[in-house]
Amino acid sequence: MFKYVIRRVITSVALLILGSMLVFLLMRIIPGDPTITKLGGSIKDVDAQTVESIRSELGLDKSIPQQYLDWVSGILRGDFGASYFSQFSVTSLIEQRYGATLLLAFMAMVIGTLIAVPASVAGAIWQNRILGGVLSGFAAVGIAIPTFVIGIMLIIALGAELGLLPTQGYVSFRRDPFGSIESTLLPALTLGIGVAAATMRILRPSLVDVEHAPFVRTAKGKGLVRRQVVVRHELPNASIPAITAAGIIMAHLVGGAVIVEYVFARPGLGSLLVDSVYQRDYGVLQTLVLLAVAVFIVTSLVADIVLGFVDPRLRTQAVT
Amino acid sequence: MTTIAPKKALTDVVLDVRDLEVEIAIPHRPVIRPVRGVSFTVSAGQRVGIVGESGSGKSLTALALMRLLPPRARIAGGIAVLGDRDLTRIAEGKMAAMRGGRISIVYQDPMSSLNPIMTIGRQITEAITTHEPVGGRAARAQAIDVLADVGLPQPHRRIDDHPHQFSGGMRQRVMIAMAICTNPDVLIADEPTTALDVTTQARIMEMLAHIVEERRMGVLLITHDLGLASSFCDDVNVMYAGRIVESGPSRDVLRTPSHPYSAALLESICRLDSDVDKPIAAIAGQPPLPHQLPSGCPFHPRCRHARDMCAAEAPVRTTSTGREVECHFPLEQLPPR
Ligand SMILES: Nc1ncnc2c1ncn2[C@@H]1O[C@H](COP(=O)(O)OP(=O)(O)O)[C@@H](O)[C@H]1O
Ligand code: SF4
Ligand SMILES: [Mg+2]
Numbered sequence: 001m002f003k004y005v006i007r008r009v010i011t012s013v014a015l016l017i018l019g020s021m022l023v024f025l026l027m028r029i030i031p032g033d034p035t036i037t038k039l040g041g042s043i044k045d046v047d048a049q050t051v052e053s054i055r056s057e058l059g060l061d062k063s064i065p066q067q068y069l070d071w072v073s074g075i076l077r078g079d080f081g082a083s084y085f086s087q088f089s090v091t092s093l094i095e096q097r098y099g100a101t102l103l104l105a106f107m108a109m110v111i112g113t114l115i116a117v118p119a120s121v122a123g124a125i126w127q128n129r130i131l132g133g134v135l136s137g138f139a140a141v142g143i144a145i146p147t148f149v150i151g152i153m154l155i156i157a158l159g160a161e162l163g164l165l166p167t168q169g170y171v172s173f174r175r176d177p178f179g180s181i182e183s184t185l186l187p188a189l190t191l192g193i194g195v196a197a198a199t200m201r202i203l204r205p206s207l208v209d210v211e212h213a214p215f216v217r218t219a220k221g222k223g224l225v226r227r228q229v230v231v232r233h234e235l236p237n238a239s240i241p242a243i244t245a246a247g248i249i250m251a252h253l254v255g256g257a258v259i260v261e262y263v264f265a266r267p268g269l270g271s272l273l274v275d276s277v278y279q280r281d282y283g284v285l286q287t288l289v290l291l292a293v294a295v296f297i298v299t300s301l302v303a304d305i306v307l308g309f310v311d312p313r314l315r316t317q318a319v320t
Numbered sequence: 321m322t323t324i325a326p327k328k329a330l331t332d333v334v335l336d337v338r339d340l341e342v343e344i345a346i347p348h349r350p351v352i353r354p355v356r357g358v359s360f361t362v363s364a365g366q367r368v369g370i371v372g373e374s375g376s377g378k379s380l381t382a383l384a385l386m387r388l389l390p391p392r393a394r395i396a397g398g399i400a401v402l403g404d405r406d407l408t409r410i411a412e413g414k415m416a417a418m419r420g421g422r423i424s425i426v427y428q429d430p431m432s433s434l435n436p437i438m439t440i441g442r443q444i445t446e447a448i449t450t451h452e453p454v455g456g457r458a459a460r461a462q463a464i465d466v467l468a469d470v471g472l473p474q475p476h477r478r479i480d481d482h483p484h485q486f487s488g489g490m491r492q493r494v495m496i497a498m499a500i501c502t503n504p505d506v507l508i509a510d511e512p513t514t515a516l517d518v519t520t521q522a523r524i525m526e527m528l529a530h531i532v533e534e535r536r537m538g539v540l541l542i543t544h545d546l547g548l549a550s551s552f553c554d555d556v557n558v559m560y561a562g563r564i565v566e567s568g569p570s571r572d573v574l575r576t577p578s579h580p581y582s583a584a585l586l587e588s589i590c591r592l593d594s595d596v597d598k599p600i601a602a603i604a605g606q607p608p609l610p611h612q613l614p615s616g617c618p619f620h621p622r623c624r625h626a627r628d629m630c631a632a633e634a635p636v637r638t639t640s641t642g643r644e645v646e647c648h649f650p651l652e653q654l655p656p657r
């Protein structure tokens with residue numbers, strides 16, 4: 001098990017380095033000069049010397065490999081560099097904003113799992129054609145409908161019409177935990193529906209596959225009732241593909257979070273990302289994209305380690 | 321619920337199967353009946369065999385008794401009385417309590433029949449706690465004991481291992497442990513050693529014989545191997561195309577087969593004594609498929625003794641001196657020596 005974890009950590013670090021290079025290069029390739037943005041959109045009235053000084057202030061006068069190394073060594077020291085646009089450092093911008101996103105992602109994950117797992121298990125236990133159709137329909141629609149449409153529908157239904165939940169903004173968790181969770185419920189539900197749909201799309205077919213496995217017949221032969229067979233034997237085995245796909249589900253979640261924060265006007269990392277794109281703020285943008293890549297890689301790593309605990313075949317040698 | 325006259329008290333019969341029929345209805349295909357009126361009994365401590373080529377309906381018979389038939393198959397007739405309950409009629413909830421408690425099954429493939437991500441200990445204790453009001457610790461102690469009984473070395477240490485850490489033979493021992501840990505009245509073993517090599521097969525059958533003797537458990541051994549059945553069983557039932565065509569004490573059937581099919585099975589073993597793996601392929605022709613049964617006696621296209629009457633009329637069962645045969649022209653039985 002130990003060896004297996006070490007091997008996965010090493011590949012993850014390698015992936016992360018590769019990812020950071022890609023992100024950095026991408027930022028240099030996309031058109032638009034941040035110097036111009038910083039100068040207010042026009043270079044005409046400014047003398048060459050001011051432009052030069054801004055370029056050197058941002059480190060843009062150095063060679064690209066040098067810029068990359070500066071960036072990476074900064075990150076390793078916990079310094080994500082300066083925003084090209086605002087006065088704040090990227091680090092402080094992220095510090096102000098990550099709370100809203102973290103709470104949103106966590107709650108969406110919980111809501112998504114609380115929908116997907118019981119629904120899939122119920123589908124497997126009752127094997128009712130109508131229930132199965134409803135669940136498949138939910139999964140298909142949940143994936144097909146864009147997140148912002150779900151969000152707007154929920155805002156209209158639960159927020160605007162019934163006035164049950166706040167639809168805009170965010171209350172800091174540290175200041176008011178209850179209010180914070182309340183202000184996150186609707187956006188988390190919006191995102192959670194997508195997560196649930198993505199999870200069910202993997203979990204339900206895998207539950208169907210495992211149903212015909214010989215060990216399931218053995219479990220029935222012991223005298224277990226349907227519910228016990230599904231919960232103790234089918235679900236743990238069927239969850240293996242779902243855990244493997246956790247990275248993909250997380251990517252779904254990150255992409256959705258950007259949109260949800262925008263729709264619900266939440267001051268999170270997603271809206272920071274949208275702003276930085278508009279402002280061509282490379283300093284912020286590259287850090288946020290790298291963060292998203294890191295989240296994907298770390299999620300996959302954690303998923304693989306969890307898989308090692310779930311599936312003993314991965315951690316111990318087989319007898320041949 | 322049907323209750324059957326107390327035959328049990330007299331003869332100790334624990335499982336009484338009569339005229340069992342299994343039907344499979346797959347949409348857009350004719351309904352087939354792969355099990356067509358099978359009858360036999362199993363008494364406490366008795367070892368009964370069902371022998372026949374692949375496709376003769378042995379596994380479906382076993383699965384019907386467990387009420388674990390595949391989705392499109394159903395019991396279409398007959399009864400199967402275990403104790404005083406008709407297994408073909410009791411409610412699913414009551415049947416679940418019987419499964420693994422009063423009647424257990426061991427399948428052919430020990431590789432895939434165990435849950436790969438659960439320790440063998442948990443899989444066995446699960447069977448115990450489902451049927452007995454014991455706590456986790458007591459169940460674990462019981463599991464260690466039963467693993468020792470089936471000949472697993474160092475059971476106290478290996479109980480927390482997972483299936484992939486065992487060889488095929490050891491896995492089958494674990495399967496047997498799981499099936500017998502609740503002391504069922506009847507143990508069904510469907511080709512329990514077919515997937516294993518000959519030496520392992522012999523050791524496991526020896527262990528099984530010892531255990532069922534000790535616990536006075538009735539056994540239904542299902543196999544395509546007449547040699548194995550006759551060495552292990554008290555009685556054998558020879559099955560062909562969904563019917564039992566000959567039954568009797570295994571010594572007698574083996575020495576003086578009365579049905580031409582039994583004789584052909586026996587000959588194929590004797591002829592290919594060294595090649596134990598494929599003894600039955602030696603009978604010319606193929607066993608019939610359930611949807612194209614020959615008229616009259618289903619064996620007639622392959623039977624060396626067939627006459628005109630055999631294709632026209634199905635033979636009825638005749639009984640003489642503890643032997644039942646379904647043939648128009650049973651082979652002449654030699655006087656007992
Ligand atoms: N799930 C099924 N669907 C359709 N036909 C089946 C199914 N299971 C078994 N059969 C048919 O029933 C017959 C008997 O099968 P089985 O009981 O498995 O035979 P055996 O165990 O003696 O080899 C076979 O001819 C097979 O084609
Ligand atoms: S009834 Fe006729 S065909 Fe059938 S086994 Fe007997 S002799 Fe052969
Ligand atoms: Mg079979």
